[in-house]
Each structure stands twice: as C-alpha cells, then as structure tokens.
Amino acid sequence: MTRGRRQFRQNRYVIRVLIADDQTLVRTGFRVILEAEGDIEVVAEAATGTEAIRQSQLTSPDVILMDIRMPDLDGLAATEQIRRHPDAPTVVVLTTFDQNEYVYRALQSGAAGFLLKDAPSSRLIAAVRAAATGDSLIEPSITRRMVERFATPAEPTGPPPELSALTDRERDVLRLMARGLSNAEIAAELVVAETTVKTHVARILTKLNIRDRVQAVVVAYQSGFATRHQS
Known part of the structure; x- marks a missing residue:
C-alpha cells in the first residue's frame, strides 16, 4: 500500500x-x-x-x-x-x-x-x-533526449566507479530502467518475475544510496553507463 x-x-x-x-x-x-x-x-x-x-x-x-x-x-x-x-x-x-x-x-x-x-x-x-x-x-522520446544530453564522445573503459558494486543482472536491470521501461516491461524483457525485478531495483537503490529509480536513471546517464548500453 x-x-x-x-x-x-x-x-x-x-x-x-x-x-x-x-x-x-x-x-x-x-x-x-x-x-x-x-x-x-x-x-x-x-x-x-x-x-x-x-x-x-x-x-x-x-x-x-x-x-x-x-x-x-x-x-x-x-x-x-x-x-x-x-x-x-x-x-x-x-x-x-x-x-x-x-x-x-x-x-x-x-x-x-x-x-x-x-x-x-x-x-x-x-x-x-x-x-x-x-x-x-x-516517455521514450524523453529518454532519447537524456541520451543526447549525456552522450560522451569518448568511450570509457570498464564500469563507472559508482556502479562497481552492482551485479551483472543488476546492471541489466539498470540499463532497461534507463530506457524508460517499467518493472513489468523489464520482467518481460529479462524473462523473470516482476517481483524479482522489484528486488533488483531495491538493491540498486540501496547500493547507489539514492531514494528512487528515477535518480538511478540520472546516475546511469551522468556516469555514461546508459549511453554505452543503449540499443
């Protein structure tokens, strides 16, 4: 509730x-x-x-x-x-x-x-x-604008420091969050239960020490992580 x-x-x-x-x-x-x-x-x-x-x-x-x-x-x-x-x-x-x-x-x-x-x-x-x-x-169009704003000309090597604590699956979830997908859409993309996605999101927020998933999207773009993983 x-x-x-x-x-x-x-x-x-x-x-x-x-x-x-x-x-x-x-x-x-x-x-x-x-x-x-x-x-x-x-x-x-x-x-x-x-x-x-x-x-x-x-x-x-x-x-x-x-x-x-x-x-x-x-x-x-x-x-x-x-x-x-x-x-x-x-x-x-x-x-x-x-x-x-x-x-x-x-x-x-x-x-x-x-x-x-x-x-x-x-x-x-x-x-x-x-x-x-x-x-x-x-909105996907707004996500694209985030990509345009934070895209960097050089390709960084390795994961950004603030994301180093995330597991591979948590990075997968963060990548899809950055594309604007909801929990249900992420679950369908990864072929897992929506409750599993919610658990991953909660762990991402805890590890990044942020209050909500939208802040996680901001971190993903600011760090360059999202712009390197857009499809």
Missing part, C-alpha cells in the same frame, strides 16, 4: 491524486480521464505551485500530476519542496514543453515520471498507477 494513504473502497485500493495545473480545462480533462478508472480518485486541484504544496499537505495524495509552467511558483520548484519530506507523495510531471532543461530538472527535483500533455490517456493512467506502486514511467 503506497505510503499508507491509499483508501480501501469496495474491495479495492484507490489511488489518491492531486492535479496541479494553471489551466482549468486541463485539470478538468485530467479529472474526467482519471476518475473514469475505478481505482483512482482526484482528491484536490491546484492552479499554482504554492497551492500544490499546500494541497499536498492538506490532502496527503499518493500521486501528484504537476504542470511545469505555473504562476507564483513553477512546478519544478514545487516538486523539489514537496519531495524534501520523508513521506512525500510521488510526482509525475506533465508539460507541453519537450525540452532538455525541463526533463533534467524534473528528474533532479525528484519526479517519478515525465509525460507530455499530448500523450494518450492510457499513458497518463499508466503513469499514475506506476508512480503509486513506486515504479516510474518516462
């Missing part, structure tokens, strides 16, 4: 979502899409970054859908403040701006996913569910 706050309703757990976007029509559209799903409830909305922080504290959502460009305080700064707390909700950043600076800042601020607003509704729903279970979902 995510962070102990998901409600039990009619024999199922309900994912509590906060939508933060300065456009009323966008918030309404997201609400309609999400609340059509039986396991998702929109518990609050916010039109500014400051209001997103306040509503997060008041309603204790499991997942926040966070726009980047908002008045008062932008979504990236709001995400950074929210994620400082130990029991913070996970944040999925949504924007119309597919730009390197936004992608990297979102990941650094602690976001658990990054989706463009024109993504299919099924992708939005999948991102919310992934975030609620501690997984992440990053």
Whole structure:
C-alpha cells in the first residue's frame, strides 16, 4: 500500500491524486480521464505551485500530476519542496514543453515520471498507477533526449566507479530502467518475475544510496553507463 494513504473502497485500493495545473480545462480533462478508472480518485486541484504544496499537505495524495509552467511558483520548484519530506507523495510531471532543461530538472527535483500533455490517456493512467506502486514511467522520446544530453564522445573503459558494486543482472536491470521501461516491461524483457525485478531495483537503490529509480536513471546517464548500453 503506497505510503499508507491509499483508501480501501469496495474491495479495492484507490489511488489518491492531486492535479496541479494553471489551466482549468486541463485539470478538468485530467479529472474526467482519471476518475473514469475505478481505482483512482482526484482528491484536490491546484492552479499554482504554492497551492500544490499546500494541497499536498492538506490532502496527503499518493500521486501528484504537476504542470511545469505555473504562476507564483513553477512546478519544478514545487516538486523539489514537496519531495524534501520523508513521506512525500510521488510526482509525475506533465508539460507541453519537450525540452532538455525541463526533463533534467524534473528528474533532479525528484519526479517519478515525465509525460507530455499530448500523450494518450492510457499513458497518463499508466503513469499514475506506476508512480503509486513506486515504479516510474518516462516517455521514450524523453529518454532519447537524456541520451543526447549525456552522450560522451569518448568511450570509457570498464564500469563507472559508482556502479562497481552492482551485479551483472543488476546492471541489466539498470540499463532497461534507463530506457524508460517499467518493472513489468523489464520482467518481460529479462524473462523473470516482476517481483524479482522489484528486488533488483531495491538493491540498486540501496547500493547507489539514492531514494528512487528515477535518480538511478540520472546516475546511469551522468556516469555514461546508459549511453554505452543503449540499443
């Protein structure tokens, strides 16, 4: 159960979502899409970054859908403040701006996913569910931009020092995480159980001393590991 706050309703757990976007029509559209799903409830909305922080504290959502460009305080700064707390909700950043600076800042601020607003509704729903279970979902186009940003002209020899503690299978998992694959997709790729993948991910986070899988993706690109293993 995510962070102990998901409600039990009619024999199922309900994912509590906060939508933060300065456009009323966008918030309404997201609400309609999400609340059509039986396991998702929109518990609050916010039109500014400051209001997103306040509503997060008041309603204790499991997942926040966070726009980047908002008045008062932008979504990236709001995400950074929210994620400082130990029991913070996970944040999925949504924007119309597919730009390197936004992608990297979102990941650094602690976001658990990054989706463009024109993504299919099924992708939005999948991102919310992934975030609620501690997984992440990053659009493949955004992963490619990470490759472009961190690609190095020279090919390093041997694994980077910060990854030396990982086993070969854990490096396989990290490589697939860096491609934007979810736990279920990694399990299918490696032909193992999803619970096995979750165990590998947990060990990767512990060995790299980081808080979540998105930070692991950042480490993979910063170190050059991901750019050497892209297919």
